[in-house]
Structure formats: C-alpha cells, structure tokens
Amino acid sequence: MSEEDIFSAFATHERWIGEAMKEARLAADKGEVPVGAIIVRDAQVIGRGHNQVESLRDPTAHAEILAIGSASGHGENWRLEDATLYVTLEPCTMCCGAILLARVRSVVFGAADQRAGAVVSTGRLLDGNPYRQHIEVVGGISAGDCGAILSDFFQSRRD
C-alpha cells in the first residue's frame, strides 16, 4: 500500500465511522447508551443499527447485532463476506461472535472498550477464532469523537 492509499483508506474509514456516529446519536436521543454501527459493501450502506437494549428490552439488541440483522436481510443470502462493519465502540464478546457468524470481512471501530471490548481490550476473539476466519481489524478511527458521545451521555445522566 502506498502512502497515498493509506491516507485514502483512513479518510474512507473516518467517513463511515461518521455515519456510525449518527446512529450512536439516535441511541442517545432514546436514552440508550450511545453506540452505533453500519455495514458497508461496495461503498454503500447496507445495514444500520444503534443500541436499543432498553427500548426493545433485549440485552442482545446491540448496535452491531441490529446492523448485521438488517444487512443480512438485504441481499440474496445472509453472508456478509464482502462487507465491512463500522462501529463507534469496540465490540463485546457477543458481537465478536456475531461478526464471525456473519462472515464479515473487516471490522473498523472507534473507541476502545476497556471494560468489555473483546477485540483487543479484554480478549482477542477475532484472532485465531474457532471458525478459522481471517478478519481485518482497524481500531481507533475517530476514537476521541466516538468516546465523547459516550462520556457526554454519561455526564448528562449524572447531572
């Protein structure tokens, strides 16, 4: 990859993480912990989701799960082999498992989750996984902005 290609990939990642942040803000508007995700294939958004654990009264209703569900219903089959998941926060154990099952090609996340992130923070569940899949991972894209959406939300709840 040339330097130019690397900068171009980075700009693309920032743009899509920006779309995922819009989803996170929708979660905040509902009083949900603000995490958002989108699925992109061929430069098109094919799935979107934001955390809705409280609204749907369902602990599995994380942004990534809802985005994967909506993207998988989009095409002819549910496999997302050529797709990238963009998410504002590092995925947890459940969402790493869902990423593997959906056969997502690559994952780009914003802020790390020291408490429950399972990509790099508390485990490395996408590496050497039981399905023997290779998943490209990029972390830290617009991490400050993604983290600020969360910290602003928790600050406003404390006030």
Add this chain to the structure above:
Amino acid sequence: MSEEDIFSAFATHERWIGEAMKEARLAADKGEVPVGAIIVRDAQVIGRGHNQVESLRDPTAHAEILAIGSASGHGENWRLEDATLYVTLEPCTMCCGAILLARVRSVVFGAADQRAGAVVSTGRLLDGNPYRQHIEVVGGISAGDCGAILSDFFQSRRD
C-alpha cells in the same frame, strides 16, 4: 447437596432439556440446523427459541438469542438474573456473550460442539469473563438424544 438432591436436579435438567429438544425439532421441520433453547424461571418457561438463521436470513438468529430476546421482553426488566438457559447444543462465542449480557444465572446444555462451542470445547468464555459474573454450567444432559437430532438432520440432508 445430598444424593437425592443431585438426582432430583438431574431429573429437572432432563425434563427441561426435553422441552428444548421440542424447539430443536421445530427448527428441523423448517430445514434449519436443529438447535433449540428455553429459558426457565421459577419452574416456568419464560422464553423459547429455535435456530432460524436461514428462515430469518440472519446469522444472529440462534436458538439462544431468540430465547433470551423472548424471555427478556417477558418481565419488568430485561435482566434474567434468576433464570436458567437450557439449550440442546453447547453455545458458541456469540451466544456465550449474550448469556453474559442477559445476566442469566445458569446454563444447562446437551451435546458438546467440538467445532464452535465456547463454553468448554474451543474456549471457556463463561469462566473468568470480563463482566466478572459467576455462571453455573452443567453440560452433557441428554447429550446423546440432543446430538442425534443433529446427526439425523445432517444424514437426511445427505440422502
């Protein structure tokens, strides 16, 4: 625990795994890989689910996820702290994560899943988890019958 209590607990587990097997058979009837799950609280079934990945075109539509979703909508809040998940096959990475997020108290499974099971076979994701939860796990209840539902299904697809 007295010997009598142990036998009584075992009989209870077998009974509920039998209910989960009914769900697995519903999956088989739809041409889905036959895995079934139920959630039990206070000796009542409060959630049921069977694998519907193909029908719903959603790789996250595992029996456990659907059972947790249905049980969580059942009560006043989505937490399943006093509940037990019974499932015919050892849960995968995604479902272990969902079990932790749902705060299920205990998990009873039938057959082990050498390929993708994440409770004992390819990992031990419920032990020493990032959420510091203690989850009781019992495996191998009616394992032969639970496994036979799966092997019969794959055999009939090959024929």
